[in-house]
Amino acid sequence: MKERKETFREWFRLDNAAVIFSLVSSPRIPALFRLSVTLKEPVNVSLLQTALNKTIIRFPYFRVNLRPGLFWYYLRKLKTFPRVEADSKYPCKELHVRKRGTFPFRVRAFQNRIAIEFHHSITDGTGGIIFLKTLVVEYLKLRGVKAHKVEDVFDISEEPSFEEYEDSYKKFYDKNLPSIKLPPKAFRLPYKLEKPGVYHLTTGIIPVKEFIKKAKEYNVTVTEFLVAIYLDSLQEIQFNFLKNKPKRKLKPIRVSIPINLRRIYPSKTMRNFSLFVTPGIDSRLGKFTFDEIIKEVYHFMRTELNDKYISQSIRQNVRAELNPILRIMPLFIKKLFGRLIYMGYGEKRYSGSLSNLGVVKLPPEMEEHVEDFQFLPGTNPERKVSCGVVSFKNKLYINFGNVSNSKELEKIFFRKIVKMGIPVKIESN
Amino acid sequence: MPYCSRCGVEVDPGVEKCPLCNTPIQKLEDISEIKVAKKYPDEPIEESSIKRRTEKEKRMFALEIVSISLALPFLITTFLDLIINKSITWARFPMLGFLFIWGTVAIPLLFPKKPIILVLGEVSFVMGFLALVDYFDDWKLEWYVTYALPIVIVTILFSSLVVLASILVKKKGANIAAFILFGIGGLTFCLEIIISRTISWSLFVLTPTVVIGLFLIYLHYRFTKDIDIKDKLKEKLQI
Secondary structure (H helix, E strand, O other): OOOOHHHOEEEEEEHHHHHHHHHHHHOOOOOOEEEEEEEEOOOOHHHHHHHHHHHHHOOOOOOOOEEEOOOOOOEOOOOOOOOOOOOOOOOOOOOOOOOOOOOEEEEEEEEEEEEEEOOOOOOOOOHHHHHHHHHHHHHHHOOOOOOOOOOOOOOOOOOOOOHHHHHHHOOOOOOOOOOOOOOOOOOOOOEEEOOOOOOOEEEEEEEEHHHHHHHHOOOOOHHHHHHHHEEEEEHHHHHHHOOOHHHHHHOOOOEEEEEHHHHOOOOOOOOOOOEOOEEEEEEHHOOHHHHHHHHHHHHHHHHHHHHHHHHHHHHHHHHHHOOOHHHOOOOOHHHHHHHHHHHHHHHHHHHHHEEEEEOOOHHHHHHOOOOEEEEEEEOOOOOOOOEEEEEEEOEEEEEEEEEEEOOOHHHHHHHHHHOOOOOEEEEEO | OOEEEOOOOOOOHHHHHHHOOEEEEEHHHHOOOOOOOOOOOOOOOOOOOOOOHHHHHHHHHHHHHHHHHHHHHHHHHHHHHHHHHHOOOOOHHHHHHHHHHHHHHHHHEEEOOHHHHHHHHHHHHHHHHHHHHHHHHHHOOOOOHHHHHHHHHHHHHHHHHHHHHHHOOOOOOOHHHHHHHHHHHHHHHHHHHHOOOOOOHHHHHHHHHHHHHHHHHHHHHHHOOOOOOHHHHHHOOOO
16 A cells, blocks of 8 residues: 555655645744643653653654655655744744754744644644643653543554544645635735844733623634634724725735644644635725624635535645646745745735634643643735634633734734624733 | 624634734633633744845856856966966966956955945046056056046046936936936047047037036926826816
8 A cells, every 4th residue: 555655664745735844934934833832840851852752653654854856845754853842922924934853843942832743744733732631741740640541642652543644625626526616815914024033922811701601692613713813803903004005905804724634634643634615705895894793704714614625625735736837846946936926826815814723632630730822823924814723621722923014913903803892801912 | 702893703712902903802702811822823934945035145156157157268378378378478468457457357246336436446446457467468557547547536526426416416307317418528538638638529518418417407407396297188188
């Protein structure tokens, strides 16, 4: 079998989503996202290093280095161990993934917190969570905490299965589907960029129960509710900023919502397997009320989250990679055009992104030792602000990563939530 | 727990300004002394693996590369000539060429932002190079004194004058173009004197450059106020 080769072969191909990130990764587009766990006591770095050395063996598909081939980048297995690094004021600063011997992720420790910044060329949020959880469980075991097995935490004594290596996009690719028309360019935040590497973080901590209660009042899920508030905030900025522009010249607002495809397709892959749906509102028609936005989002999400539509977008992406003209282009030419394509076809069509990783659970005995679990989204100069959401224990952590010089969006967003009567606690770097 | 009075959000005790709107947080006396652990380090860290070279290190690195890559062909030609002819014969020309290239590249790398050393150094290198080429040819100076030296001096003189004038004028615009035109006119004029010792065709160059240059200077200093071209167009077109 073809896939089985990858378990013993020294190298393997990038998956479909990783290809674009391998080409565009730069100081402005770090293509990183960050997951972190705060413990109740200071982190012992040498113990963490021991835990990391044990854990990484179970995840051979992360113990790799991005190497250039003649036509594509590929991943080559490493024999070395990643090192725990110190944390920085600005998270998600560029990782030099293309450098020889560099791991495409970075484990950082600061006071009570263990954080991992993953490059998108190896995995998405779901794979990242499993790795971080396994690492934290190993670390706490070394500290003497006993725990039961819980889902999404790997047993490090097991052998990794070949299914975890698989490029599921290719597996579920159906070439007979029709193509999709590109959506028009969307409204983008009008703020100036900070220097590359600066990342303004705003964390909003909200009690989950109250938030769900409020969402239930509108009959929507947490994600849909968040997206509606996000769209409403973007709309407010657009109408404030472009007051004098005639309505028909306004660009539509569209947010990209990453979807974990493992829930739709049977896949156990640890590499990228997510796609976007893009709910939005057409500002040319006028200002939408919050109820109208909720309705738009609700129906859009329920319609689009269907394996038929998703298969169509998978086909679109994989087909682009399989294009013979693109395939015979040497890597350096691909690199030249990669950024243009990423910005022009991808990023210019979204006003922002909101990524909800859902509920994260650790073994109950260990949850006592853990303060919080957070997800920081990656961002880029087109999008400027991205939002990452995760819920752990009874708190909802909403993280805004911002590379512009204005926190207007975060301000409007959280003030809206406060106005609904839900208490919000704000932290920042 | 402290709250931002504008946003209504809770913040950590010890935080001075609201992270969202920068409004100062009202401090209650009993809380003000509590120090809360920082969420993030105060300083961003540079990646330890990449060492950023300073400007000077970069220049020295460039000099090293240039020196080595020129030394190789220099040595090859020298030894080839030595092996074949048992002495330096034809190799003196390529050797001179490599030395000249090295000198012109090394001076700006060694003395950046020192215009006087830079100009003097480059000029002396050019002059020395030309003199040696002339001398190596048949072991005496011929065209160097009559042509090469005066042409080099005149060229340097006019280009420095143009550069100096362009730096010194306060308002830059069409007057710079005028200086360049004057320089071209003057240079052609002097070249003809040096080459053929008469004044004939260079006047055809000198006259239009001077006239156009004067016109540009007139334009520049007559209409000193800033004209908003967009506004002017709007006024004329009346869209």
